[in-house]
Amino acid sequence: MRATRIPLIALATLGGLLAVPVSAQSTGLEDMVGARAGQAENGVRARGYELIRADRGDDRSYTYWWSASRRQCVTIATMDGRYASVTPTLPPDCGKIASSDRGRPDTAYPSRPAYPPPYRPSDDRRGDGYGRAPSIAGRQVTLGLVCFGDGSRDGLATGTQWQWNSQRDRYEYGSYTESRREMFDASLMLQLWDGGGRIRLPKSLIPPINSRGDNGWWDLYDVQPDRDTITATYRLNGFNKPRITIDRRAGRITVQGLSSYGFRGRCDQLGGPNRF
Incomplete structure (x- = not known):
């Protein structure tokens, strides 16, 4: 590059x-x-x-x-x-x-509704705990994801080398700084509810200039679920509003913002299959 x-x-x-x-x-x-x-x-x-x-x-x-x-x-x-x-x-x-499923029939996932189905309200699943669907500010979470993959962003590299000084008409050995794309492993979390949701970003995907979020979470806007994909955006700062695309059949996620900002990975559904 x-x-x-x-x-x-x-x-x-x-x-x-x-x-x-x-x-x-x-x-x-x-x-x-x-x-x-x-x-x-x-x-x-x-x-x-x-x-x-x-x-x-x-x-x-x-x-x-x-x-x-x-x-x-x-x-x-x-x-x-x-x-x-x-x-x-x-x-x-x-x-x-999976090892825990050995001996069980390998059945296909059933057809899904356009929006992720809510958790079964068989008990009061409002608090924290394994297998429970949380309620965020009175909104019941219908889909919770933890996604692992590769992130990228604009980074800086410094070094020393010979450079031409046109004013002094000679080569000089000095330092330089250049911008380049940085790649790294990262994970993020998403929670979706009817009409909205939020995303929790790792520090590596939060630039120095940002809209601060709420304890590491950023609100999702324009959440558009259909049978095969879910799309949404979040406001990282005044210039960068990354777009999220979730492939529900493959269980993969793509986040694309300005310049080199982005993330690609695979998601695990909390309390459910890897395809959702």
């Missing part, structure tokens, strides 16, 4: 990166990050993984690998011909049945 040079000036401190793994279980492939994709595939197979499927994103591709001995599904993101990340994920992402 082409880098744009800017003068070395005092700059606002960027937020720290946040990396949240899907599982603490080792994949045995952690050392593959940075390897050339074509050469590394044989190494992945040699460690007991088989290729299940592949997806193509805007600037990277995703391959899904399954290890029968580990009962482990792994997502490998490839960018610029190299493995950018190795992320453990759930067996259903590789078309396999």
Whole structure:
């Protein structure tokens, strides 16, 4: 990617990166990050993984690998011909049945209504607790998601090199600062209710100039659910209003804002299947 040079000036401190793994279980492939994709595939197979499927994103591709001995599904993101990340994920992402579901029939997900169905009101599910649907300011949450993936934003890099000084008519060794796209692992959370919702962002997706949010949460606007997708926007600041697109069949999410700001990942539904 082409880098744009800017003068070395005092700059606002960027937020720290946040990396949240899907599982603490080792994949045995952690050392593959940075390897050339074509050469590394044989190494992945040699460690007991088989290729299940592949997806193509805007600037990277995703391959899904399954290890029968580990009962482990792994997502490998490839960018610029190299493995950018190795992320453990759930067996259903590789078309396999989770360990707790072995022996049960592998039934397809039933057809869904246009808007995510509410939780069953069989009990008073208003408070915190495992498996309970929270109520936010009197609004019942109908869909809760935790999404893991890769984020990007505009970043800054500094270094030293020889540069031409036209005023002094000679080369001089000095420092420089350039803007470039930064990639990182991240996770985010979403809560949707009838007519609205909110999103919780990691620090790595919050720029120094922002609308502050509410304890890390940003309100969602223009929430448009249909049978296959859910779209919405949030106001990060006066200029950047990222758009969210959720693929309900694939369980994937895309967030796209100005310039390099964005996020791509896979979502887990709280208290339900990975496809919603």
